Amino acid sequence: MTSQLPFLRERVALVTGGGSGIGRACAIALAEAGADVHVVDIAEEPAVSVAARVGGRAHVVDLADPASIERLPAAVDILVNSAGLQHVAPIPEFPAERFTLIQQVMVTAPFLLLRHVLPHMYAGGWGRVVNISSAHGLRASAYKSAYVAAKHGLEGLSKVAAVEGAPYGVTSNCICPGYVRTPLVEAQIEQQAAAHGIDPADVLSRVLLTRSAVKRLIEPEEVAAAAVWLCGPNTGYLTGTSLPLDGGWTAT
Numbered sequence: 001m002t003s004q005l006p007f008l009r010e011r012v013a014l015v016t017g018g019g020s021g022i023g024r025a026c027a028i029a030l031a032e033a034g035a036d037v038h039v040v041d042i043a044e045e046p047a048v049s050v051a052a053r054v055g056g057r058a059h060v061v062d063l064a065d066p067a068s069i070e071r072l073p074a075a076v077d078i079l080v081n082s083a084g085l086q087h088v089a090p091i092p093e094f095p096a097e098r099f100t101l102i103q104q105v106m107v108t109a110p111f112l113l114l115r116h117v118l119p120h121m122y123a124g125g126w127g128r129v130v131n132i133s134s135a136h137g138l139r140a141s142a143y144k145s146a147y148v149a150a151k152h153g154l155e156g157l158s159k160v161a162a163v164e165g166a167p168y169g170v171t172s173n174c175i176c177p178g179y180v181r182t183p184l185v186e187a188q189i190e191q192q193a194a195a196h197g198i199d200p201a202d203v204l205s206r207v208l209l210t211r212s213a214v215k216r217l218i219e220p221e222e223v224a225a226a227a228v229w230l231c232g233p234n235t236g237y238l239t240g241t242s243l244p245l246d247g248g249w250t251a252t
């Protein structure tokens, strides 16, 4: 149980998107559980400041660039794939290069990172892969073609990693949050308002929270607590799953 802190002492974690939002919360929570944390982000200042806070190392890289992934540490026991971005537009107006970038950062980079770190996990007989998917890995919403496609791709990748990793003590799971209070959500309020033709002030109640039974945003720390739990004791049999943290959205 997570009450036995610091149970991740001597484990090394790499968290993508660790400079902000869910990735930042995961970096902090994993460090509090005892892990050495590598904070990976394209944004330098937040990555450096989170790394300083957790006593870890910052790596400023663009995950859309495969060569940059090769330069990241490979001796990693816990991989948290959290880096992501959003674009909201109807399919006929969706910029093709934006679609491609979202697949690169949110599907191809997690694949390349798995290729990079799994040999170390296999050699040590233990590993935890936590993929920050989304309710949109399980359900679709209008105007999010790239994001929904990427998250469904990540769900499939996670399951394959679970099947291949099982003989080596490596689990792979997805966490599927509803709307989390992070800059990614704050940044899409204007885009959502334009796409739906409504006032930005009404986006939360009329778009984002309509399908959630719990009528609030979830906090990044609540997602991070689930990530740490997936890395804790007694979770070795839990693999290939998707954990909805969606306030009941996918129950309806």
Ligand SMILES: NC(=O)c1ccc[n+]([C@@H]2O[C@H](COP(=O)([O-])OP(=O)(O)OC[C@H]3O[C@@H](n4cnc5c(N)ncnc54)[C@H](O)[C@@H]3O)[C@@H](O)[C@H]2O)c1
Binding pocket: 016, 017, 018, 019, 020, 021, 022, 023, 040, 041, 042, 043, 046, 061, 062, 063, 064, 081, 082, 083, 084, 085, 105, 106, 132, 133, 134, 135, 176, 177, 178, 179, 180, 181, 182, 183, 184, 185
């Ligand atoms: N916020 C939500 O409501 C929500 C809900 C479900 C799932 N998610 C998922 O959680 C993850 C984190 O989202 P968040 O809400 O914390 O967003 P965020 O914008 O707060 O953080 C995302 C981080 O990813 C980094 N990043 C983006 N592109 C990158 C690149 N090319 N290379 C390296 N780093 C890059 C950003 O710099 C940022 O620090 C994403 O995968 C997102 O899809 C978010």
